[in-house]
Amino acid sequence: MVGLRQFVIDAWSWLNYKPVMADAGRPGNRAFPELAASWLPPQEMRRLAAYKVLAAYDNNQAGQLADDADSAADRRELGDAAKVVDTALGYLLGSEQKVTVEGAEHAEGEVPRPGAAEAAAVQERLRQWGTKELLTLRIQQAERSAVLLGDSVYALAWDPVKQRPTLRVYDPGFYFPQWDDDQDQDFPTRVHLAWELPEDPELGLKARVRRVTYELGPIAEDDASVVREYPWEPGQPSRMTCFLTDGEWLLEDLGRGQTLDRLPMDKAAFRVRPDGTELNRLDLWIDFVPVIHIANTIPHGGEHWGQPVIAKVLQGLDELAATDSDSAAASATTGTPIIGLAGARLPVDRATGRPVQLTVEAGAVWQLGDSGRMDALDTSPQLAELRARVEHLLDRIASNSRITSAGLGTLDASQVPSGYALKLALGPLDALVGAMRLAREHKYQLLLKMVQRLYQAGRADGWPMGESLPARLVWAPHAPTDRAAVLDEVTQAYGAGVLSLETAVAMLGEAGYPIQDAAEEVARIRQSAQQESQVRMEEAAAARGGGREGQPQEAAAGSGAEAAGQEKAGGFGFGAGALGQR
Template sequence: MGLARFIVDRWSALNYKRAFADPAYKQPNREVFPHAMRTWVPKEDHRRLASYTLFAAYAHNQAWEVASIQDHTDASARREFGDPAMLVAAITSHMLGREQTITVTGAENAETSDGTTPDPEAVHAAAVQERLRAWAKAEQFSLRLQQAERKAVREGDTVYLLGLDAAKGRPRLSVIDAGFYFPDLPDNAGDSADYPDRIHFAWEVDADPTVSGSKAKLRRLTFELGPIGTRTIPDTDGPRPVRVPAYDTDGATPLMTGGDVYNPEAGTISRLYPWNDTPSTITCYLTDAEWDLDDIKADQDVHTLDYRYASFLTRDDGEVLDHLDLQLDFIPAVHVPNSIPEDGHWGESSLAVLLQLFDELQGTDTDSSRASATTGAPILGIVNPDAKGGRRGETKKIRVQPGMCVELSQGGNLITVDTSPQLAELRNKTAELQDRLSLNARMPAVALGAIDPTKAPSGFAIDLSYGPMDPMLDSMHLPRDDKYSLLFKMVQRLFKAGQHPDWTGPVVDTRLVWGTYKPTDKAAVLEQVRSAVKDGVMSLETGIRLLDEAGFPINDVSEEIERIQSRQFEQARALADATGSTDAVGDFLGIDINPDPPPPAPVLPPTANPAGQPEQPAQGSRGNE
C-alpha cells in the first residue's frame, strides 16, 4: 500500500467505504460526492465535506443511495429504520439537558438578605444577565442551539455567525452549515488551537433559468483581520461597485474614520474600542462577492480567487461589501466542534466510529424483512404425480392464499419450507448488534428508551446505568463551554458597537449552564430532602435547591424559603424561647412584630374594717388635713 497512502485523520474511520476513499489515492469518489470535489474546494477539505454528506445520508435513511451509486446496483430494497437519526437525537438531547441557562458570574450576589448595599459589580453582572436572557429570547436562542448542536453531533462541526442589525437594534444570530465554512488555517494548524485571522463562507448559486444569459456562480463571504486603514467610500460609477479611499477637499489627504488616531512613528492607525482599555491597530474587514464558475481557473481554490473577476454585493444601506471596515477587533463567528479537536480545529462526529455497526444493522434488517416474507407466505411443494389437470412429469404452479383447499389424489403430499428459525436468529442478531451499538456509543439502553417502564429496576439501579454517559458528556461539554462564553462576549461587544443606551459598563464573563439529563424520582428526592432538613443534616437552602434541580416548579429559591419560613410557627416559637428577641422572630417569619405596650399599674380599691366602716387614715397623714 505504501505509507503515503495510509491516511489517519478525523475521518479515517470512513476509509472502509470505497466511495469515501478511492483505493488508489484515498480520495472521495467524484460521482458520489460531486460537491465535495469541486475544483474551487481545497484538496485538504475534500474528505471533510464528503464525510458531512455521508453522515447526513445515514441520518436521513439515504445510505442505500450511496451504496447504489458506489456499486452501480439497485439497493432500493435495503432497509433503514432510523437508528443513526435516533442516536443523534438522543445524544443531542442528553448533552443539552432539559433546559439551558445563561449565567453571569457574580450575578447571584446582587441581592443581599441583611439589607446592606450590594457590590456595584454584582449589580452590573445581574443587569447584563437579564439583558442577555432577553436577547436570547428575542433571537430564539434555544431553537438555534438545538439546530446547531444537532449538526455538531451528526457531522462533527457547526458554526455560529453574528451580525449587528441596526433596524432591530440587536445582534442577530445565524447557524451556518459547516460544509460552507472554509477557515484559512496556518501551516502549523495541527499544533495550534488559535482561531484563524481569515475565514470564508462559500457556496454555489445555480443559474437562473428565467434570466437569459444567467450563469452559475460561486458566492464567497470573507471575514479577515487586518491593520486599520484610512476611510473608504463606495464607488458605483465604474463597471462594478467597489470601495475607494476617501480624501479631504484637497484631493490628496486621506481621511480617517472618526475616533481613529494616526501614529506617525509606527506608521499605524489605532482605535479605542468601547470594550478595550487600550487602543488597537486591528479591525475586521467584510467582503461579499460572486464569481462566475467559468472564470475560476484550475489552479485557484476558495482561498486564492482572483478579485479581478469578482462582483461585489451592495448592502441595503448602500455600502459596497468590498473590504468593508466593520469596526470590530474580532471575527464575529464561533466554530463549535463536537469533540476535543486533535488537530486544533475540527471535531469528530458521534457517528464516525459506528458506521460499520449501522451497516450491519441495515443488512440484518434487510435479511429479516426478506425472511419474514417467506415466513408469512411459506413456500409449498406439492407432490402429486396424478393430480387432475396435469400430466406426469409436468410442473404445475398453484397460487397459495389463506383458506385455499388443494385436492390431492392418492399418493399426494404437501411439503412446506419453514423459515421461522432463520427469522428468529436474525432477530437475535439484531438485538446483539443493538447492544454493541449501545456499548460503543456509551449510551445505555435506558437513555435510548429501550427499557420497558413496567420492568424497570430501582431508581438507584437506573442511576448507575447512566454511568458510562457521564464521562462522554463531560468530554462533549469541555470544548463547548469556552465557545459559548465567547459567543456571549461577542454579543455584549456588538451591543456596545451599536451604541445601545442600556449596554454600559465592562464586558463580563458569561457561561451557558447545561441542564440535567437524568430522570428524577421526585418522590424519593422529596422524602430525602424532608428527612435531611428535619434532622438538621441539610440546610433549607440546599434542600430547596435540590428540589429545584429535581424538576419541582420553584421559580426563585430565596422567595420559596421566605414562603416556607413564614408558616413555620413552631420553629418561630422555639426561636423566641432560645433568643428572647422578637426582632429575630419577625425576620424569621418575614413580618414586622411590634411588641405589646406594658400594661397599666393596677388600681386597688380601699380595704374595709371588720365593722364595715372605712379604715381611718393614720394620724399625721395627708388624709387628716
C-alpha cells in the same frame, strides 16, 4: 504482487472502510460529483465527503452509496442512525438551556455584593436578546448538526435596524477557516463561509459561488500609527479590526488552481447592504471574528474538528441494516412459505398444454391424489435468529456509542433491580454528556461575550463601556433526578450552615424545580420569611399580653416559647423561618 492500500489516519479515519471516502477528491466521483468543483480546496475534500456520508445515514440513504444498485434497492434502513443522533442530542440539551452571568444571583441579597446589580442587568439583557433571536431554536439547529456531523457554526452580525446582534447557524460544510503555520488553531484570523448558488434559467442567473470572508487585519496597512480604542478595552489602543467581504463569482470564470482563498477579485460581484454600502473589506469596528465553531467532541491535539456521536458505530449500523434486510427477506418466506407438492393434479393451460404454475396465496386449493402430500418449508427459526441478532446489534451499538441500552430505551425495566443499578448503567452516558458539554463550554462563553461586545460596538442603550462580564450557558440535567433527595440534601446542608441561600436555590433549580430566576426566588423567600417571622412575633406578644390579664404565667411563657420554637424550626421552603432569616 499486490501493493498495500494507502493508510490514512486523520479526523475521519473511521470512514476509511467506505469506498466513497477513497474517491472523495477525484473529479467525476459518482457519489459526490459536486466535490469536483474547482474552487474547493483539496485538503477539505475528505471532511466534506464525511459530512455527506453522515447525512446519508441520517436520511436512511446510506445504501445509495453502494456500488451495486440492486443491493442498494434491497437495503433496509429503519432510522436507527437518526435515533442514536436524536437520543444523544436530547441528553445533551436537557429540558432547557439558560443564560447566566456570574454574580447575578447575589443582586437581591440583603447586602448585595459589589457588581451584582450590573451582573443581574446584563443577565436580563442577554436573556431578552436570546428570546428575540430565538436562541433556544438556534441551539437546537446547531447542536443537531454538531451531534450528527461532528461540527457546527454560528455567525453573529450587528443589525442597525433591529439594534441588536443577529445569530445565524451555518452548515459546517460552508465553513473554511484559514490558518497560518504558527497561528492559534482555536481562533483563525481569516474565515470563509462559502457555498454554490445553482443556475436559475428563469431569472437568467448562471451557476456561481458565494463567499463571505471575515478577516482580522491592521486598520491601515500602510500606517501603523492608526489605532482606535474599543468600548470593551478602554485605555488600550488597538490597530486591529475585522473586515467583511461578501461577493459572488461565476463558476465559468474560475480556472484551475483558483480555489476558495485564491478567487480572482477582479471578477467578483460584491454584495451591497440596504444602505448602499458595498461589502468589500467593510470595517466592522470590532477586533474579533464573529464566527464560532462548535465541535461535538474535544479535538485531539493539533486537530480542529469534532467527531459525530455515530462515528465509532457506523459499521455496527451497517450490520444492523444488513440484518434488517435479511430479516425482511426471511419474513417473506415465513409468511408465504415454499411449498412442495407430491401427487398433485396440476391445472393445464389449454393454449399450451403445459401445467400452470401454482400460486401460493390465501384460500388456494390444490387437488391431491390418493398418495399425494404437501410439505411447507418452515423458515421461522431462521427469522427468530435474525431478530435476536438485531437485539444483539442494538445493544452493541448502544454500548459502543456510550448512550447505553438504558439511555437508548431498549433496556427492559424488569432487569434493573434498583435505582442505584440504573445509575451505574447510565454511567457511560453521564461521561459522554459531560465530555460533550465540556467541549462546548468555552464556545458558548465566547458567543455570549461577542454578543455583549457587538452591543457595545453598536452603541446600544444600556450597554456601558468596560470589559464584558463572564456569561455562560447552563444546561438542565440530562437524566431524571430524585428531587426529593436533592431537597433533603439541600435542607440539611443549609441548616448546617455549609451552603448559602443562593447556592441552595441554585441547586434546586438545577434539580428541576420550576425556579426561573434564582435571584428573584431568593428575594421572595426572604420576604416571605420576614413576614412569617413578624406574624409569629406578634402572636407571641399577644399571647404574653393575654397571660398578664389573667392567664397563668407558666402558660404565657409556654406560648411564647412555642412560637419561638416554631420560628427556629422552620425548614427549607418558601417562607420557611430558618431559610429566610440566615
